[in-house]
Amino acid sequence: MNGPNHVAIIMDGNGRWAQERGLKRSEGHKEGAKTLEKLAIHAKELGIKVLSVFAFSTDNFKRSKEEVDYLMNLCITYFNEKLSKVIDNNVKIIFSGRKENLREDVLEAMKNVTEKTKNNTACILNICFNYGGQEEIVDATKKVFKDLKEGKLKEEDLNKENFYQYMYQNLPPIDFLIRTGKEHRLSGFMLYQATYAELYFVDTYFPDFLEKNLDEALEYYSTRDRRFGSVKTD
Ligand code: FPP
Numbered sequence: 001m002n003g004p005n006h007v008a009i010i011m012d013g014n015g016r017w018a019q020e021r022g023l024k025r026s027e028g029h030k031e032g033a034k035t036l037e038k039l040a041i042h043a044k045e046l047g048i049k050v051l052s053v054f055a056f057s058t059d060n061f062k063r064s065k066e067e068v069d070y071l072m073n074l075c076i077t078y079f080n081e082k083l084s085k086v087i088d089n090n091v092k093i094i095f096s097g098r099k100e101n102l103r104e105d106v107l108e109a110m111k112n113v114t115e116k117t118k119n120n121t122a123c124i125l126n127i128c129f130n131y132g133g134q135e136e137i138v139d140a141t142k143k144v145f146k147d148l149k150e151g152k153l154k155e156e157d158l159n160k161e162n163f164y165q166y167m168y169q170n171l172p173p174i175d176f177l178i179r180t181g182k183e184h185r186l187s188g189f190m191l192y193q194a195t196y197a198e199l200y201f202v203d204t205y206f207p208d209f210l211e212k213n214l215d216e217a218l219e220y221y222s223t224r225d226r227r228f229g230s231v232k233t234d
Pocket of ligand 1 (some may be wrong): 012017029079129
């Protein structure tokens with residue numbers, strides 16, 4: 001059985017991880033960022049081609065200003081410095097999401113890390129930041145309308161395969177989607193790309209979801225029979 005090409009993770013449970021230890025929620029995010037660094041390197045070692053992660057949703061702006069500011073600052077630090085090990089591992093970092101509402105210094109850090117890693121080839125780390133799956137489909141539809149209006153696309157030529165070109169990033173479909181932290185929902189994460197993804201929900205809070213946990217999850221994936229709507233003929 002082949003391993004998954006595109007793995008996605010909804011990194012949930014940072015806040016509860018911290019609160020259960022009597023720490024501030026921000027400590028959970030800090031620990032979660034360290035976990036992400038380890039998983040990105042491990043994913044590359046396993047031959048996974050794309051790792052997409054949900055780092056900040058458009059709805060996360062509803063959190064306290066203190067928490068939002070903390071997450072933005074943490075990301076700047078990570079994009080500017082802490083992801084260097086990931087970068088040294090030939091991982092290309094890209095982002096999916098809306099640029100609106102993001103601070104200039106955050107956008108700058110995102111731009112720098114994208115530029116720095118643009119020629120890396122071993123694995124893509126797609127960080128979904130200020131991201132919503134419904135928003136992505138709406139934004140893609142607007143791009144489709146624009147191309148139709150400008151004569152760059154004919155209505156009859158649009159199909160479910162080339163629609164991917166209109167998403168924030170033109171990535172392959174998700175094969176395996178993991179959600180940590182006890183909840184069993186998608187929260188709008190990469191809805192179009194996750195159409196036929198195998199789903200894996202695990203109670204472990206994200207900061208504790210380390211390399212061996214990813215191995216365990218992939219073990220589960222290897223037992224799945226992916227039929228894509230067809231039936232098995234043997
Ligand atoms: C969900 O946990 C997690 C987030 C909203 C943020 C995830 C961010 C990181 C792992 C750090 C990202 C770092 C980089 C470099 C991209 P939660 O806060 O919803 O936890 P809870 O459900 O227990 O409250």
